């Protein structure tokens with residue numbers, strides 16, 4: 001089984017060279033406070049360019065707030081956010097990203113062809129061939145009005161608009177939530193193919209853990225407005241071990257005391273703990289490597305567990321905090 005040290009080594013190989021723009025996103029001490037309280041706080045992380053990043057967290061965790069700050073729709077209360085090394089408030093970042101929100105705003109009276117033409121008029125670097133390829137590969141009739149399309153076809157047109165812009169960073173807020181399993185599968189294949197071909201960095205929020213496991217090689221996990229995990233999926237998962245054994249008094253064995261226990265579940269005389277080992281893990285119990293879904297669920301159920309960053313994902317938040 002891989003241990004935490006090996007995991008760190010895996011993560012280190014993916015750290016960009018430090019060239020300006022090597023990080024698609026870099027947040028330092030980022031926070032947003034509404035009248036009811038903080039939606040996001042102390043948010044510091046790095047996302048290397050070219051990765052497909054899953055943004056995960058329970059309802060109200062702060063995912064849309066983070067995406068909103070990235071797309072300049074939400075003004076940060078504190079901290080800073082950079083896209084490819086440029087502060088998000090600078091006008092020059094605008095052509096570099098595209099955003100596809102949950103509601104996929106499209107003009108229902110426009111035909112598909114008119115929608116793509118609008119995309120070409122609004123975006124200087126528009127790639128009509130790519131946009132048309134995406135629409136054509138889903139057999140979406142170019143002369144149909146958008147209002148008459150199925151949910152899956154509309155999503156495909158929205159994807160075509162987003163990719164036609166040729167963004168370096170594509171931000172997706174639960175892009176597949178209204179799709180049936182077949183359309184979902186088609187769209188995720190399309191998304192992966194387009195992203196890989198163009199080296200597009202993707203940030204995608206989703207509640208579908210299996211979808212994230214299939215598509216994403218990088219993860220940002222939020223809970224309660226704070227980052228709980230950030231970094232390479234390949235390194236985050238093996239940093240955890242699932243420990244199963246017998247408990248006499250409902251408590252964990254003392255041998256686990258020196259390790260970080262993310263979650264402990266007791267059923268009868270049996271316990272199952274999600275553990276982040278801080279050294280060799282030997283005792284009267286069984287261990288196994290958890291799946292990504294098991295690791296995510298444990299963190300989502302235990303928002304107070306200590307956060308985990310792979311080395312490349314960590315960034316200092318010095319000097320940016322306000323009251």
Ligand SMILES: Nc1ncnc2c1ncn2[C@@H]1O[C@H](COP(=O)(O)OP(=O)(O)OP(=O)(O)O)[C@@H](O)[C@H]1O
Nearest residue numbers: 034035036039057058059060061062063064065066
């Ligand atoms: N415009 C707003 N005014 C006041 N509070 C807000 C506003 N937008 C978000 N919030 C609050 O900020 C917190 C984070 O919300 P956010 O929408 O970012 O969560 P989320 O992770 O995207 O949730 P979901 O999975 O339900 O979409 C919530 O407590 C929410 O009520």
